Amino acid sequence: xxxxxxxxxxxxxxxxxxxxxxxxxxxxxxxxxxxxxxxxxxxxxxxxxxxxxxxxxxxxxxxxxxxxxxxxxxxxxxxxxxxxxxxxxxxxxxxxxxxxxxxxxxxxxxxxxxxxxxxxxxxxxxxxxxxxxxxxxxxxxxxxxxxxxxxxxxxxxxxxxxxxxxxxxxxxxxxxxxxxxxxxxxxxxxxxxxxxxxxxxxxxxxxxxxxxxxxxxxxxxxxxxxxxxxxxxxxxxxxxxxxxxxxxxxxxxxxxxxxxxxxxxxxxxxxxxxxxxxxxxxxxxxxxxxxxxxxxxxxxxxxxxxxxxxxxxxxxxxxxxxxxxxxxxxxxxxxxxxxxxxxxxxxxxxxxxxxxxxxxxxxxxxxxxxxxxxxxxxxxxxxxxxxxxxxxxxxxxxxxxxxxxxxxxxxxxxxxxxxxxxxxxxxxxxxxxxxxxxxxxxxxxxxxxxxxxxxxxxxxxxxxxxxxxxxxxxxxxxxxxxxxxxxxxxxxxxxxxxxxxxxxxxxxxxxxxxxxxxxxxxxxxxxxxxxxxxxxxxxxxxxxxxxxxxxxxxxxxxxxxxxxxxxxxxxxxxxxxxxxxxxxxxxxxxxxxxxxxxxxxxxxxxxxxxxxxxxxxxx
Numbered sequence: 001x002x003x004x005x006x007x008x009x010x011x012x013x014x015x016x017x018x019x020x021x022x023x024x025x026x027x028x029x030x031x032x033x034x035x036x037x038x039x040x041x042x043x044x045x046x047x048x049x050x051x052x053x054x055x056x057x058x059x060x061x062x063x064x065x066x067x068x069x070x071x072x073x074x075x076x077x078x079x080x081x082x083x084x085x086x087x088x089x090x091x092x093x094x095x096x097x098x099x100x101x102x103x104x105x106x107x108x109x110x111x112x113x114x115x116x117x118x119x120x121x122x123x124x125x126x127x128x129x130x131x132x133x134x135x136x137x138x139x140x141x142x143x144x145x146x147x148x149x150x151x152x153x154x155x156x157x158x159x160x161x162x163x164x165x166x167x168x169x170x171x172x173x174x175x176x177x178x179x180x181x182x183x184x185x186x187x188x189x190x191x192x193x194x195x196x197x198x199x200x201x202x203x204x205x206x207x208x209x210x211x212x213x214x215x216x217x218x219x220x221x222x223x224x225x226x227x228x229x230x231x232x233x234x235x236x237x238x239x240x241x242x243x244x245x246x247x248x249x250x251x252x253x254x255x256x257x258x259x260x261x262x263x264x265x266x267x268x269x270x271x272x273x274x275x276x277x278x279x280x281x282x283x284x285x286x287x288x289x290x291x292x293x294x295x296x297x298x299x300x301x302x303x304x305x306x307x308x309x310x311x312x313x314x315x316x317x318x319x320x321x322x323x324x325x326x327x328x329x330x331x332x333x334x335x336x337x338x339x340x341x342x343x344x345x346x347x348x349x350x351x352x353x354x355x356x357x358x359x360x361x362x363x364x365x366x367x368x369x370x371x372x373x374x375x376x377x378x379x380x381x382x383x384x385x386x387x388x389x390x391x392x393x394x395x396x397x398x399x400x401x402x403x404x405x406x407x408x409x410x411x412x413x414x415x416x417x418x419x420x421x422x423x424x425x426x427x428x429x430x431x432x433x434x435x436x437x438x439x440x441x442x443x444x445x446x447x448x449x450x451x452x453x454x455x456x457x458x459x460x461x462x463x464x465x466x467x468x469x470x471x472x473x474x475x476x477x478x479x480x481x482x483x484x485x486x487x488x489x490x491x492x493x494x495x496x497x498x499x500x501x502x503x504x505x506x507x508x509x510x511x512x513x514x515x516x517x518x519x520x521x522x523x524x525x526x527x528x529x530x531x532x533x534x535x536x537x538x539x540x541x542x543x544x545x546x547x548x549x550x551x552x553x554x555x556x557x558x559x560x561x562x563x564x565x566x567x568x569x570x571x572x573x574x575x576x577x578x579x580x581x582x583x584x585x586x587x588x589x590x591x592x593x594x595x596x597x598x599x600x601x602x603x604x605x606x607x608x609x610x611x612x613x614x615x616x617x618x619x
Contacts (some may be wrong), residue, residue, distance in 0.1 A: 021173035030164075031157065034181040037207050038188075043147040048210045058199040059068035066605050077216045078121050087317050087327045090218050091238070093121050098234055101221040105320025111231030118232075119239040134255055135246040184470055197553040210585065229320060237324070241313035244305035250398040251588050255403050267291040269609070273407075274598040276583060280422075280609050282411040285345035292345075293352020299404040300425030306399045307366050308359070323595035324362075331362040333451040337481060338365075338458050341412070345427055353417040355424070364427055365455045372443040373531035373539055373563055374489035376498030376513075377550050381526040381543070387498065388555040389491040389574040391431050391441030392531075392593070397586045401569060405585040410465075418464035419602045421572050421583055428457025429464055435602060436468035437576035438523025443530060445485030450505050453481035463490075468495045477501065478508055483606070487530055500528045539563045556582065556597055564593035571597070579603035 032039075041049045053068040064084060071079040080091040083103075088099040098121060101108040115122075119129055127141045134593040147154045163172045172177045176194045190203040247255060260272040267283040268291025279295055280289045293300065312323035319326075335343075343361065350360035372394050378387035395401075404424040411417040418434035433439040440460055454462075459480055466475045470492040477488075500511035500520075511530075514523040520530065524543055531539050542558050543550075550558070552575070559571045568591035573582040582597040 005271065008041050009316075022226055026186070027216045029150065029153070031153035032148075034185045035153060037185045038205075039147070039149040039152050041072070041207060042144045046072075046209075048072065048212045050210050051205060051209050053203065053205045056200070056202040058201070062407070063199070067136045068478060071210065071216070072123065073210070073214070073216065074212050078123055089317055090221065091121075092218060092221075093123075094216055098231055099221060100216060100234060100238065102317060102320050103224075106224045107320050107321060108221045109227050109229045109234060109316075111229050111234035113231055115235065116232035119236040120181060121231075121235045121239060130246070132243045132247045134252045136252050137246050138252070146153075162254065180492075189316045204233035217524070229322060233324070237309060237313060240305055240309040244302070244310045244400065247302075247403070248306075248310065248588070249580045251400075251403070254296070256588060263295050263464045265291050265294045268295050270295040273600065275586065276598045277406040277424075278409065278600065279406050280409045280605060282413075282609060284413055285341040286348040288412060289345035289348030289350075289427070290352045292424075293349045296404075296406060296424035297353055299406065299423075300349075301355075302357070303401060303404040303423050304355070304363055306401055306404075307363055309563055311396070311399045324496070327362045327366070328358075331365050334365050334453075334455050334483070335361070337454040338396060338460070342458060342461070344429065346480040349427065360425075363425065364457070366426075372441070373535055373559070374441040374443055374487075374500075374528075375530065375539060375543065375558060376489050376491045376528045376554065377526065377543065378496045378498065381524070381547050381550055383549050383551040383554075385496070385576060385579055386551070387437045387491055387493045387496045388550060388578065389433075389441065389489060389493075389498065390555055390559050391439075391489070392559050392568060393441075393570045393572075394567050395444075395569045397569050397588075397591065398565050400588075400609055402586045402588065405570065407583055407600050409600075409602060409609070411606065411609065412465055415465040416468060417602075417606050418461075419581060419583070419600060419605075420461070420464065422572055426457075427461070428455065429460040430457055431570065431572050432460065433574045433576055433579075433581055433602065434464045434467075435606060436472070437462070438467055438473060439491045439493070439574035439576045439581075440464065440473070441489050441572070443487040443489075445487060445504075448484060450484050453483040453505055456483060456486050461463045464556040470495070470499065474499065474501075474510060477503060481505070482508070491528075491574065491576060493574075493578075496577075496588060498528045500530050535563050535565070552582075561591065561595050564591055566591055568592045573597070 008172055041051060049072055052071040053478060055066040056063060067083045069081045077094045088103045090103065092099040097110060098106050099110050101182055127144060131138050131141050143152065143155065146155065161174050169180065173179060177190055179188065179190050181188050186207045188205050192201050262272065263270040267281060267287040269280045271278050271280070278294060279292065281291050308324065317322045324593050346360050346364055350357040353360065373392040376387060376389045377586040379385055382388060401423050406422060406424050408420040408422055409421060416434045416436055418431045418432055421431040422429060430442045440463055442460060459477065463473045463476055467476060470490060473490050482505050482597050483504050485504045489498065490501060490505070491498040498513055502509040502511070511517055511520065511528065514525045515526050516523040520536065524547065527543055529539055529543055539558065546554050557575050559573070564571060569586050571592045572585045575581070579602045581600050581602065583600055584592040584595045584597045586592045587595060
């Protein structure tokens with residue numbers, strides 16, 4: 001996602017410029033002398049200064065320029081400005097107000113008055129709030145508290161291999177980054193051709209003193225549309241977005257390799273199968289929501305931070321609209337189409353998470369603009385005649401949802417039990433299968449903002465817990481008011497039936513196996529194949545190549561790169577007639593298609609859950 005890369009690059013340079021300067025020269029004394037101006041401002045010794053940073057770096061394969069300016073005054077007021085060709089922002093904070101302005105959109109979000117205490121942008125101790133303890137960057141921020149440049153230099157030279165070219169006074173760090181300081185240390189240029197292969201990255205910074213009598217100038221935002229935001233909300237949004245971004249950029253081991261702790265609460269159990277979370281929930285909607293929050297509190301809060309704060313801030317910069325306002329407006333229109341039992345479950349989830357109920361409800365209608373692929377093959381297309389239903393979810397691994405990836409097994413009293421491949425804190429479904437051998441996968445299209453209908457993820461979940469035949473699923477979609485533009489593959493393993501679906505608020509089209517379509521190409525016998533562009537071409541090519549020979553292993557291969565995109569968040573292969581699914585989740589370094597698949601046996605997990613409840617009742 002372009003704007004998140006831009007935001008992340010700004011973040012890295014704003015907070016971590018010293019890390020790029022971790023260099024060791026022939027003597028730490030020389031290094032200390034040259035780093036002294038930077039150390040002075042980073043350790044808080046200088047009250048009045050201006051730091052400018054110019055970045056030239058490849059983004060999406062194209063060299064881009066980003067300019068940053070940090071102005072700090074003795075009274076604690078400050079300004080941070082970032083400018084790029086397509087996006088820009090200015091953050092100004094004084095004792096009286098906080099302004100987050102977007103020059104490209106001519107809009108300012110303004111918070112005034114006193115602050116709360118949970119998360120603020122006060123300059124004092126700000127790094128402790130901006131850099132998460134769940135990021136490997138947290139330990140590096142300790143360097144910034146070192147006020148002695150010589151001690152700073154000694155510590156740096158402990159870790160890195162440095163060579164100094166005395167002829168031109170240029171340092172080479174680990175044979176990757178060339179660093180050149182001005183004589184007084186107030187200017188520095190860092191350049192590398194190896195950080196991004198065969199592409200030049202250059203960072204130049206300059207430090208200068210400022211007149212202590214100047215004030216933060218808000219004239220540059222005059223004429224902008226002013227949007228009032230509660231100051232606590234405004235600052236919390238920015239603080240938590242950056243904090244979560246540091247985890248996504250550089251996650252600590254507890255995120256990349258979480259401890260596999262089994263938990264049991266009333267109406268729920270969290271277990272692990274080959275490294276993947278499996279959360280088993282049963283009971284009334286209220287009981288299920290409570291157990292969900294108790295078992296997955298930390299992970300659910302990561303989901304909220306990823307969606308509301310990090311993605312939300314990037315989206316605000318991109319659109320010029322306050323993301324929370326957009327989310328609230330969407331929920332207001334969607335709410336009337338959400339079943340009461342889903343709202344009760346979400347309300348109980350919010351209580352267990354100790355968050356505002358409105359926040360939990362709105363997060364659960366987060367618009368899923370996925371770019372995905374899906375297929376169902378059976379009969380003459382498969383080696384054993386079984387139906388295999390593959391679902392590829394390509395969607396923003398850059399916002400860190402993989403940290404909260406969870407396979408849910410849900411049994412609501414009076415409804416059909418189902419498996420849901422999802423994320424902690426989210427009760428809807430985009431990928432799932434029920435114990436009636438019905439499986440569903442979704443692919444997003446266009447039409448964002450057409451919210452006068454049932455949220456897609458709500459409709460998916462209703463199908464899982466209400467429908468036992470393919471015809472019932474189709475009827476549910478035909479009879480329900482729909483939102484946006486979505487594509488689906490629905491399958492029934494009992495009857496070896498599958499169908500592709502193209503649905504908008506105004507129309508719905510069912511694409512049968514073997515049916516040709518102008519967007520999908522000629523029909524393939526006993527196959528439904530949905531994707532787009534080159535991914536569709538590759539998927540069709542693979543299905544045709546292996547037609548009649550497709551088995552479990554081959555079906556998983558059909559979903560491999562490049563059918564799956566680099567943003568591939570999760571993949572699922574359903575074998576509905578057997579009641580099993582195979583799931584792969586992305587990590588921070590690999591798309592899901594390059595990760596191991598784990599077998600989730602829905603029937604076995606439901607039997608085990610029933611037996612445990614029976615024993616509990618006997619006790």
